[in-house]
Every structure is written in C-alpha cells, then in structure tokens.
Amino acid sequence: MKAIAVRRGEETPSVLEKPRPDPAEGEALVRTLRVGVDGTDHEVIAGSHGGYPEGEDHIVLGHEAVGVVVDPNGTGLSAGDVVVPTVRRRPNGSNDYFARGEPDMAPEGFYHERGIDGAHGFMSEYFTSPAEHLVHCPPELAELGFLVEPASITEKAIEHARASRSAFEWDPESAFVLGNGSLGLLTVAMLQASFDRLYCLGRRDRPDPTIDIIDELGATYVDSRKTPVDEVPDVYEPMDFVYEATGYAKHAFETVEALAPNGVGALLGVPSDWKFEVDGGALHRELVLHNKALVGSVNSNVRHFERGVESVAALPEWFTDALVTGVYDLDEFERAFDDDDTTIKTAVEFGSR
Amino acid sequence: MKAIAVRRGEETPSVLEKPRPDPAEGEALVRTLRVGVDGTDHEVIAGSHGGYPEGEDHIVLGHEAVGVVVDPNGTGLSAGDVVVPTVRRRPNGSNDYFARGEPDMAPEGFYHERGIDGAHGFMSEYFTSPAEHLVHCPPELAELGFLVEPASITEKAIEHARASRSAFEWDPESAFVLGNGSLGLLTVAMLQASFDRLYCLGRRDRPDPTIDIIDELGATYVDSRKTPVDEVPDVYEPMDFVYEATGYAKHAFETVEALAPNGVGALLGVPSDWKFEVDGGALHRELVLHNKALVGSVNSNVRHFERGVESVAALPEWFTDALVTGVYDLDEFERAFDDDDTTIKTAVEFGSR
Numbered sequence: 079m080k081a082i083a084v085r086r087g088e089e090t091p092s093v094l095e096k097p098r099p100d101p102a103e104g105e106a107l108v109r110t111l112r113v114g115v116d117g118t119d120h121e122v123i124a125g126s127h128g129g130y131p132e133g134e135d136h137i138v139l140g141h142e143a144v145g146v147v148v149d150p151n152g153t154g155l156s157a158g159d160v161v162v163p164t165v166r167r168r169p170n171g172s173n174d175y176f177a178r179g180e181p182d183m184a185p186e187g188f189y190h191e192r193g194i195d196g197a198h199g200f201m202s203e204y205f206t207s208p209a210e211h212l213v214h215c216p217p218e219l220a221e222l223g224f225l226v227e228p229a230s231i232t233e234k235a236i237e238h239a240r241a242s243r244s245a246f247e248w249d250p251e252s253a254f255v256l257g258n259g260s261l262g263l264l265t266v267a268m269l270q271a272s273f274d275r276l277y278c279l280g281r282r283d284r285p286d287p288t289i290d291i292i293d294e295l296g297a298t299y300v301d302s303r304k305t306p307v308d309e310v311p312d313v314y315e316p317m318d319f320v321y322e323a324t325g326y327a328k329h330a331f332e333t334v335e336a337l338a339p340n341g342v343g344a345l346l347g348v349p350s351d352w353k354f355e356v357d358g359g360a361l362h363r364e365l366v367l368h369n370k371a372l373v374g375s376v377n378s379n380v381r382h383f384e385r386g387v388e389s390v391a392a393l394p395e396w397f398t399d400a401l402v403t404g405v406y407d408l409d410e411f412e413r414a415f416d417d418d419d420t421t422i423k424t425a426v427e428f429g430s431r
Numbered sequence: 432m433k434a435i436a437v438r439r440g441e442e443t444p445s446v447l448e449k450p451r452p453d454p455a456e457g458e459a460l461v462r463t464l465r466v467g468v469d470g471t472d473h474e475v476i477a478g479s480h481g482g483y484p485e486g487e488d489h490i491v492l493g494h495e496a497v498g499v500v501v502d503p504n505g506t507g508l509s510a511g512d513v514v515v516p517t518v519r520r521r522p523n524g525s526n527d528y529f530a531r532g533e534p535d536m537a538p539e540g541f542y543h544e545r546g547i548d549g550a551h552g553f554m555s556e557y558f559t560s561p562a563e564h565l566v567h568c569p570p571e572l573a574e575l576g577f578l579v580e581p582a583s584i585t586e587k588a589i590e591h592a593r594a595s596r597s598a599f600e601w602d603p604e605s606a607f608v609l610g611n612g613s614l615g616l617l618t619v620a621m622l623q624a625s626f627d628r629l630y631c632l633g634r635r636d637r638p639d640p641t642i643d644i645i646d647e648l649g650a651t652y653v654d655s656r657k658t659p660v661d662e663v664p665d666v667y668e669p670m671d672f673v674y675e676a677t678g679y680a681k682h683a684f685e686t687v688e689a690l691a692p693n694g695v696g697a698l699l700g701v702p703s704d705w706k707f708e709v710d711g712g713a714l715h716r717e718l719v720l721h722n723k724a725l726v727g728s729v730n731s732n733v734r735h736f737e738r739g740v741e742s743v744a745a746l747p748e749w750f751t752d753a754l755v756t757g758v759y760d761l762d763e764f765e766r767a768f769d770d771d772d773t774t775i776k777t778a779v780e781f782g783s784r
Contacts, residue, residue, distance in 0.1 A: 180599050183599050238722070241594060243594070245591050327715040327716075345715060346719060347715065350712050351710055351712045353711070358683065359680040359703050362698060365725065366698050366729050373718075374722055375722060
C-alpha cells in the first residue's frame with residue numbers, strides 16, 4: 079500500500095510502498111479516507127518536533143484521520159463503520175494514564191503520538207488501531223471527519239478552561255481566539271453557540287479568506303498590528319475567555335491583560351525558547367486581584383473526540399466549504415502541504431466511502 | 432468604645448474613641464474578642480493598599496476578627512454565639528456577586544473590604560455586621576478564631592486550584608508553599624492531611640522559629656538563596672501544587688518550572704509593577720505541553736470561611752502555640768504591629784468570652 083512519509087535526513091514528504099498492516103488482537107483494520115494537514119505536520123517534516131518510530135528510517139505522517147473499518151477483527155466494531163483514530167498510543171505496556179482513558183494527560187515517556195512522535199501516522203491506504211482508540215463517526219462525516227481531531231483539541235481546552243472556573247458561577251459572554259489559522263477559525267465556529275461576542279486575532283490585510291470567514295461567523299477581526307492583545311480591553315472589551323492558538327509567546331503573557339476579571343486563558347501554542355521583558359509584577363498582581371487563570375492544554379482523549387464529532391457535525395456547510403481549501407489525491411499530495419495565504423485547511427484523500 | 436485606626440496623613444495606627452455602633456435591620460452587634468494582624472494591615476497603614484471609607488478621616492483597621500454576638504437584633508443568631516466576620520461588603524445596594532454569595536469574585540467597584548478598602552474594620556471593642564456575613568465558630572475557637580480569615584484565603588485558593596484540575600484524575604502528592612510568613616506556615620499545616628510531601632520556601636538561616644515550625648510539620652525547608660524556585664524539580668522533586676504567598680513576582684513565573692506535569696500553581700501575592708526578563712517561550716511551551724495551570728486567587732467567601740473554621744479547629748495545639756507569637760491588649764497594641772524575625776502571627780485582644 080502507499081503511504082506518505084518523511085525519511086530520516088529528508089525534509090520533504092514522499093510516497094512509500096509499505097506492506098498493508100495486519101491487525102493484532104484487539105485491533106481493527108481501517109481503510110483510510112482522508113487525513114488532514116496541520117502545523118504539527120510541518121514541524122514533523124522539518125524535524126523540529128516529534129521523532130521517528132524506534133528502528134525505523136521514516137515516519138508515516140498524519141494524525142488527523144477518518145477511515146472506514148474493513149476488518150473489525152473480533153472487536154466490537156463493524157465493517158463499514160466510519161471512525162476517527164485518536165493520536166496518543168501506549169509506548170510499551172500500559173500505564174495509568176491510558177488505563178483511565180486520559181493519555182492526553184501523560185507526560186513524555188508514557189506515550190507515542192501517531193504521525194508525530196515514535197509511531198507511524200495515518201497517511202497510508204490502510205492503518206490498524208486498537209478499537210478503544212477508534213471513535214465512531216456518523217457516515218455523513220466520512221468526508222469531514224479529519225476535522226474531528228483538531229475539534230477535539232479545542233474541546234479539551236474548553237473543558238479544562240471551564241473546569242478552572244467551576245468553583246464559582248461563571249457566565250462568560252466574550253471570547254477572543256488568538257490566531258486565524260485553521261484551528262483558530264474552527265474554534266471561533268465552535269464557540270459561536272456558547273458566547274455572545276467573539277473576536278479573532280490575525281495579522282493580515284483585507285481582502286483575506288480567513289477574515290471573510292471571521293466576518294461571516296459574526297466575529298470581530300482584531301488586527302494585532304493595530305491592536306496588541308493587551309490593548310484589546312480598551313479598544314474592544316475585556317475577554318471572559320481567551321484561546322491562544324498562535325504559539326507566539328508574548329501573546330500568552332498579554333492574555334492576562336486581555337482577560338476580564340474571573341476570566342481564563344487557554345494556551346495551546348508550542349513556541350521555542352524566547353527571552354523578553356514583561357512587567358511580571360503587574361501580570362502577577364492582575365492574575366491575583368482579578369481571580370484570573372491560565373490553563374495549558376495539549377492533545378485530547380476519546381471523550382474530547384466524541385464531543386468533537388458532535389461539534390464538526392454541527393458546523394454549517396458554508397463554513398467547512400470555506401475552511402477546507404483543498405483535498406488532494408495521492409498523486410498530487412504535495413499540494414496538501416502548501417502553506418500560503420490562500421490555504422486554510424487541506425487534506426489528502428486516500429479513498430471514499 | 433476604643434478602636435485602632437489609621438488617620439489620613441498618618442502612617443502609624445492609634446487608638447480612637449468612637450461611638451458604639453447600633454445594628455441596623457439584619458445586622459447583629461458583636462463584641463470583639465481578638466483581631467489578627469497581617470501584611471495587608473501593614474500595607475493599609477503605609478497607604479500602599481486600600482482606601483478610607485467615604486467621608487471619613489480615618490479607617491478602623493483589622494479584617495481577621497473573632498467576636499461574640501451581644502445583640503442578635505432579630506437575626507437568626509443568638510447572644511453568646513462566637514462568630515467570625517467575612518471581609519467584603521456591599522458598597523451601595525446589592526449586586527449579583529453578593530446575591531449569589533460570591534463577593535470574593537466581584538471586581539473593583541462592587542465591594543468594600545472592611546479594614547482595608549472603603550469600610551471600617553473590626554479593631555474596635557464592638558462592631559456590627561449583617562448576619563449573613565457572620566460565620567459561626569465553635570466556642571473553643573474563641574481565642575484562635577482570628578486565624579479563620581487567613582485559613583479561608585487558603586481554602587479558596589485550594590478550591591480554585593483543585594477545580595482547575597477537575598477535568599481529569601489528579602492525585603497530587605507534593606506541594607510547595609512559597610513563603611514562610613504566617614499564611615505560608617498556616618497553609619503548610621492545612622495541606623498536611625492531603626499531601627504526602629510538603630515543602631516550604633524561605634530565605635532565612637537556622638536557627639529560626641519559622642524553620643522550626645516547617646521541620647516540626649514534617650515539611651522540607653527550601654532556602655531560596657540556595658535553591659531558586661525553578662530549580663526545585665532538580666534538587667527536590669517536581670511539585671503537583673505550588674501555593675505562592677510571597678508577592679515576589681519572579682516566583683509566580685518560576686512556579687511554572689517548579690510544577691510537575693498536570694500541576695497547578697495558586698498565586699496569592701500582590702506585587703507592585705516590576706519589569707524583568709523571562710524565557711517566555713519556554714514558560715508558554717511548558718504550560719501547554721504539560722497541561723499546567725496558574726490560578727490567581729483573592730479574598731474568600733462564607734463557604735471558604737466555614738471550611739476555614741474546620742481547618743483551624745483541626746490545627747494541633749503545638750502549631751498554633753508556635754505560630755501565634757503574641758496577643759496584645761489594647762494598651763500595648765503597637766506590639767501587634769511589630770514585624771521582625773521573631774514575630775510570626777500576632778493579634779490584638781479586645782476582650783475574652
């Protein structure tokens with residue numbers, strides 16, 4: 079079967095021929111439909127994040143997949159089930175994080191990440207997976223199921239942010255998404271139902287397809303070149319919830335100033351080291367005197383994927399049409415890895431239902 | 432009646448003669464037993480925090496009180512009840528925060544703080560209070576009830592920190608209290624029941640009475656001059672919970688590095704502006720990749736006071752004997768405001784039960 083992988087020493091993905099995998103006990107065999115591409119894939123390709131599976135000279139890419147079960151192999155699944163695989167897998171033997179269904183909370187050494195770190199991903203015509211790491215999707219989501227993994231990332235961040243505010247009555251009205259990439263836009267769409275006023279940060283000029291989506295979602299576009307994050311309360315309003323999906327570290331600190339009293343900032347970006355000056359006294363004081371919180375969030379578990387399925391199913395068609403700017407067959411898969419201002423979200427198509 | 436107050440333009444407290452207050456409808460009249468002194472009192476005296484009641488040339492100090500009801504005035508209380516007053520009060524009319532019993536979550540303008548900001552405190556022979564802001568204390572706590580308010584501050588911080596970890600299974604074992612002042616030591620004692628290993632940060636040499644208490648509590652003293660907060664994971668262990676009670680802003684940032692994966696830092700200090708350099712990229716990344724959280728916490732509500740009563744009642748006698756280094760009558764009240772290395776916690780005594 080064909081797979082899209084990056085070889086050790088190379089910095090572009092290529093198509094490899096690999097044997098079709100056989101499901102082990104407890105695993106199902108899945109025929110891949112589509113696999114999305116995101117910033118993490120670009121980091122894996124560049125070698126700046128993740129690592130190769132032990133003993134392998136390549137890693138199959140892809141962690142945002144949707145597929146169809148072709149061999150349930152005695153698991154509770156049925157042939158024809160549309161499924162989305164989760165990303166983290168047991169490295170060797172089990173551990174408490176996996177045993178309680180929370181691999182997203184495991185520290186390094188306690189997990190591999192398929193397509194990212196230590197395990198092959200889903201960009202191949204077939205993949206196998208333990209049934210417990212396959213989340214059911216309604217058949218109507220066969221084409222858009224590759225959005226469930228990114229949606230699950232947001233579900234987890236929202237869950238942890240809300241948990242941090244659960245000791246008191248918190249009725250948030252305003253939310254500010256930092257970043258107009260595909261995850262940022264998806265998050266704005268997902269927050270629509272629960273927030274009265276939405277804002278989304280970017281650094282682009284109109285006309286721009288991401289700003290068009292922000293407008294269409296009824297959110298307010300905030301240009302970070304004109305309005306720094308920490309000035310947003312003065313120019314717009316203080317934000318009950320900030321969702322940071324930029325990886326730009328100054329934004330993480332400015333988030334404290336952007337928040338309304340009792341607000342929470344969910345941080346999701348993964349920046350490199352970067353030293354800069356902050357008014358640490360003012361930030362510390364602001365966190366304390368206004369009961370603010372910052373919550374870091376990485377990865378997601380089955381519970382978040384299940385909610386992600388619901389969230390993706392609820393997205394309006396105009397939105398997914400605008401968000402997904404390209405779905406490419408294997409023979410032009412390179413185009414899925416293009417990253418320019420007209421590209422928002424792409425996927426590689428391996429087959430159809 | 433006599434009251435300890437600071438007058439506008441003065442920077443030391445003095446004893447004033449004031450009329451005994453009459454309880455309004457819904458208020459009880461309370462005879463004051465003891466009132467504790469903490470860092471906030473020193474800030475109020477210095478004029479660096481809080482403010483005078485409107486139209487007044489002085490503010491009666493004290494927000495950590497215990498007293499006995501002398502006139503229930505038709506409230507549900509009974510004469511002889513030992514009570515601890517909460518600190519925040521409605522400024523004018525009600526608001527949602529007070530209506531739902533969460534004045535601790537109110538932003539500025541929605542509250543006064545008795546003895547601190549906009550309202551007279553409890554350092555007088557009698558005070559009045561709405562019954563809903565008086566928390567019952569067992570009579571045995573008549574002498575130590577002034578510790579309930581600081582204990583309630585810790586109860587709230589713990590509640591919010593635990594809430595932030597409530598979306599997953601969190602079984603913390605190690606806790607690190609930053610600060611060996613009276614609040615820090617009280618917190619170490621309060622955390623004993625729920626953490627296996629406790630650490631407490633200070634910057635003093637042995638022999639020192641606070642370090643003796645830390646030892647006696649079975650906690651490990653960490654000298655910040657030898658082991659900076661961010662090196663604690665290497666020298667001791669990563670901490671599941673960090674409680675910051677120093678007001679030293681660099682500690683708030685170093686807390687991120689001190690935390691174990693999935694850990695939470697509760698910030699309680701109130702520093703002044705202070706610009707310094709941080710590796711913001713590393714801190715941001717660390718928060719995200721290890722699902723860490725920072726939670727600011729200020730003030731406390733009746734629920735926290737009620738838990739504080741239980742916590743103070745559970746403190747061992749040797750601990751409170753060592754913690755409370757002085758209780759002074761009105762005629763030597765100045766000694767309660769001394770702040771040297773042999774002073775840990777002091778109170779002014781207005782009467783006995």
